[in-house]
Amino acid sequence: MPGPDEDLALLIGAAQEAGRIALRFWKRNPRVWDKGEEGPVTEADHAVNEALLRRLRAARPDYGWLSEETPDDPARLETEHQFILDPIDGTRAFIAGEDSFSHAIAVARQGVVTAGVVYLPALGRMFAATCDGAATLNGAVIEASRLPGIEGANILTPSANMKPELWPGGVPDLKRSFRASVAYRLALVAQGRFDGMLSFRQGWEWDIAAGSLIASRAGARVTDRAGRALRFNMAVPKADGLIAAAPGLHAALLERLQAAG
Known part of the structure; x- marks a missing residue:
């Protein structure tokens, strides 16, 4: 094999x-x-x-x-x-x-x-x-960013993901950019050119499988939007959103997303 x-x-x-x-x-x-x-x-x-x-x-x-x-x-x-x-x-x-x-x-x-x-x-x-x-x-x-928190973060995500209703703990103050390819966004996080990327939509496995491994091996933490590990070859091949970021930034973003309203 x-x-x-x-x-x-x-x-x-x-x-x-x-x-x-x-x-x-x-x-x-x-x-x-x-x-x-x-x-x-x-x-x-x-x-x-x-x-x-x-x-x-x-x-x-x-x-x-x-x-x-x-x-x-x-x-x-x-x-x-x-x-x-x-x-x-x-x-x-x-x-x-x-x-x-x-x-x-x-x-x-x-x-x-x-x-x-x-x-x-x-x-x-x-x-x-x-x-x-x-x-x-x-x-x-290549190595991912090691940014310890939200301050100064440069994130790849669509503008729609910054709506206040999506952030119970408060919309984070960060710089936002965007690229059309989900896989490329993950690769840019792996390269350290951006501190993280966010996607709140359900994501197809084919968009995220390769990039999620590359970002993870570069040192980023990669999970679904709730912080759960990604699994592939599922019967319905989708993930519940995606967060890939420097570990400290990932934890800070997850805290903002999960805070009680």
């Missing part, structure tokens, strides 16, 4: 292939379809998904498969390992010709992510980690 390092090497090669495919469509008016509440999808998403499906399943035919662009097969629930991926995370940014879209690809084993990559082909950035190794960017070790 391949270990995390072997799986990571496979994911890196697959992500590089995905990037080459995506860049053939980027800024070239790809065909776009609307998936309703799930947002838009492009012909590039489908092309990347098909290439990853062929490559990854050929290499690991006994691994389950969970992808945003493949109809879910409950057979994955009976497998020990699974691929969990978003062929293009940040599709709206991709359509707009922005460079912050990513490929997020992970392997999970018994509910825990063991290898993951977040690759931004337009920027040439490959974030990667295994469950027993360091988080890296293009092979160099």
Whole structure:
């Protein structure tokens, strides 16, 4: 059975292939379809998904498969390992010709992510980690922020998440920024460029699996919005929000979120 390092090497090669495919469509008016509440999808998403499906399943035919662009097969629930991926995370940014879209690809084993990559082909950035190794960017070790509390925090989160009704303990005074790709937000936290990220919406596993491992291995604390550990390959593959931040900041944010009204 391949270990995390072997799986990571496979994911890196697959992500590089995905990037080459995506860049053939980027800024070239790809065909776009609307998936309703799930947002838009492009012909590039489908092309990347098909290439990853062929490559990854050929290499690991006994691994389950969970992808945003493949109809879910409950057979994955009976497998020990699974691929969990978003062929293009940040599709709206991709359509707009922005460079912050990513490929997020992970392997999970018994509910825990063991290898993951977040690759931004337009920027040439490959974030990667295994469950027993360091988080890296293009092979160099990266570390998350060690900010001890809220003061001076720089957070990635949508503006809607700063509404007073969401913060029983008071809206924190912090600097807010945003990036379209959830996976990239997690990678930026891992890199220490931001102190944390918040998402209060239910999040699909394919958006968060790879990035959550990378941020965690970089030293951030990563949980759902209630502070619970994340579990993957669930029957309903969603997490109840997401908090990824420097440990001291994470604890301070959680206190504000859980304070009695």
